Amino acid sequence: MSLPDFEFVRPRTLDEAVGTLVRFGADAQMVAGGTDLYPSMKQGLFAPRVLVDIKALRGLDELRFDPDGGIVIGALDRISGLAASRALAEHFPVLAEAARGIASPLLRNMGTVGGNLCLDTRCLYYNQSEFWREALGGCLKKQGELCHVAPGGRFCWAVYSGDLAPALMVLSARVTLAGPRGERTIPLDEFYVNDGIVRLAKGHEEIVTRVTVPAASSGWRGTYKKHRIRRSIDYPLAGVAAAMRVDGSGRCLEARLAVTAANPAPRLVAAAEALRGRTFDAQLVEEIAHEAIRTAKPLHTSASTPEYRRQIIRVFVRRALRELWL
Ligand SMILES: Cc1cc2nc3c(=O)[nH]c(=O)nc-3n(C[C@H](O)[C@H](O)[C@H](O)COP(=O)(O)OP(=O)(O)OC[C@H]3O[C@@H](n4cnc5c(N)ncnc54)[C@H](O)[C@@H]3O)c2cc1C
Structure with missing residues (x-):
């Protein structure tokens, strides 16, 4: 499989990049590390x-920690930088652990935070060669009219399969976008749309510039659990991020959970709010794990079966809460 022909543009400023995206409209696509986009182009997705390479944009690669202000992560920061950051490991362990488990060392060196947050959704019937897809007549997301995951439905179930978003969501991160109408910042969980085709609450010309995690999320206990086929180099097929603040007597002051790689969007588990003010309670953990599965609803979008992914999410929630709470 080889890359199709394209024109390559490398703007130096944000204004220039946005202007290029506006000028070429649907004919243009942004690329950062290219670790997700180039293989997808080879598959004809x-x-x-016109490819707008944003890597030369200045000021988008800061990784700034300030105990009073939280952390600012640039969209062009490499995943490897997050994985190696001592400040992150110390103050935001869930994020450091999620970064360390992404892909492989080479891909972490190339892959950026912005690209990770904006990953295309994935599905067993979509991430295949053109020849393979054509044999099935395409699918709702690409060149077809039928969803092979839920035949008869008009909804695309392709799954967001990134590791950083759930970890950032449990830390109440916000994402900043630059576009033709200037800059805007929104909570990261509002950035995702639970629809495999729409995916992101972002205009085509909007560029993610940074993510900020508030100081209030610093120092929380945290962990990230991930299921994948090849442990050395693979997208998650189910993932659970957990963060918790616990007082000296073991009482949970606040807790947040998020699931990824099960739905078109990474999702916070609302039921985790019930943990506030409680000391460890195995029955409550089981109830929250059950609610996490209800939030996740995995379907047949990957090589791992929905039944297995439901069970693994239950086990991950159980393990994560025990680890953080006890
Ligand atoms: C074998 C393999 C294994 C992988 N394993 C994992 C894994 O375990 N976990 C995981 O999370 N990912 C995994 N990935 C996916 C990918 O490597 C990472 O998610 C990486 O961080 C993507 O960043 P990138 O800069 O390379 O994105 P790109 O490929 O450059 O871009 C991805 C998408 O984001 C858009 N985009 C890029 N930057 C921006 C921006 N600043 N603003 C708006 N849109 C933007 C692009 O237009 C494109 O649609 C894997 C990839 C491969 C090939």
Whole structure:
């Protein structure tokens, strides 16, 4: 499989990048590390006439920690930088652990935070060669009219399969976007749309510039649990991020849970709020694990069966809460 032909543009400023995306409209696509986009182009999933490489944009690669202000992570920061950051490991362990488990060392060196947050959704019937897909007549997301995951439905179930978003969501991160109408910042969980085709609450010309985690989330206990086929180099097929603040007597002051790689969007588990003010309670842990599965609803979108992924999410929630709480 080789890359299709394209024109390559490398803007130096944010304004220039946004302007280029506006000028070429649907013919243009942004690329950062290219670790997700280039393989997808080889599979014929995207064929942009113009590739807008944003790697030369200045000021988008800061990783700034300030105990009073939280952490600012640039969209062009490499995943390897997050994985190696001492400040992150100390103050935001859930994020450091999620970063360390992404792909492989080479891909972490190339892959960026912005690219990770904006990953295309994945599905067993979509991430295949053109030849393979054509044999099935395509699917709702690409060149077809039928969903092979839920035949008869008009909804695309392709799954967001990134590791950083759930970890950032349990830390109440916010994402900043630059576009033709200026800059805007929204909570990260509002950035995702639970629809495999729409995916993101972002305009085509909007560029993610940074993510900020508030100081209030610093120092929380945290862990990230991930299921994947190849442990050395693979997208998650189910993931659970957990963060908790616990007082000296073991009482949970606040807790947040998020699931990834099960739905078109990474999702916070609302039931985790019930943990506030409680000391360890195995029955409550089981109830929260059950609610996490209800939030996750995995379908047949990957090589791992929905039944297995439901069970693994239950086990991950159980393990994560025990680890953080006891
Ligand atoms: C074999 C393999 C294993 C992988 N394993 C994992 C894994 O375990 N976990 C995981 O999370 N990911 C995994 N990935 C996916 C990928 O490597 C990482 O998610 C990486 O961080 C993507 O960043 P990138 O800069 O390379 O994105 P790109 O490929 O450059 O871009 C990805 C998408 O994001 C858009 N984009 C990029 N930057 C921006 C921006 N600043 N603003 C708006 N849109 C933007 C692009 O237009 C494109 O649609 C894997 C990939 C491969 C090939």
